[in-house]
Amino acid sequence: MTQRKKILLCPCGTGQAFNRCCQPLLNNDQPAASAVTLMRSRYSAYALGNKEYLLRTWHSSTRPTDIDLSSHQQNWQRLKIIDTVAGQTGDVSGEVEFVAIYKVNGRAERLHERSRFEREGQQWRYLDGTVKNPVSSRA
Numbered sequence: 001m002t003q004r005k006k007i008l009l010c011p012c013g014t015g016q017a018f019n020r021c022c023q024p025l026l027n028n029d030q031p032a033a034s035a036v037t038l039m040r041s042r043y044s045a046y047a048l049g050n051k052e053y054l055l056r057t058w059h060s061s062t063r064p065t066d067i068d069l070s071s072h073q074q075n076w077q078r079l080k081i082i083d084t085v086a087g088q089t090g091d092v093s094g095e096v097e098f099v100a101i102y103k104v105n106g107r108a109e110r111l112h113e114r115s116r117f118e119r120e121g122q123q124w125r126y127l128d129g130t131v132k133n134p135v136s137s138r139a
Contacts, residue, residue, distance in 0.1 A: 012041065013079045014040065031124070032123070039115060042057060049069050059118055080100075087117055112131065115127075
């Protein structure tokens, strides 16, 4: 009988294995190739409680000194990318609109945001975002 390794899917929802998707970014082994790749890796970082990655990938002009993820009781469920504008190789900025579904105390909630990203040096960084339609869902 042969043993199979359990493949852990990436939290960002690409359907790829975590070790081939967001893990190399979270481990600082490779940079994000695009704004949407950075967006997906930041979602994974939130889902995994990786505050160091979140701070490292925040633009220096808007980066907080610290973030407290222990106060967040979200259980991240899934990420859906709605729209992207620019944010590719050769671009200096980009936007990603997404919906993230999470649960708080068993109740489904959604975060719908349009995030802005800019290059800082040669790296994509999260600049800021605008929350759209802050409502609860029954997802």
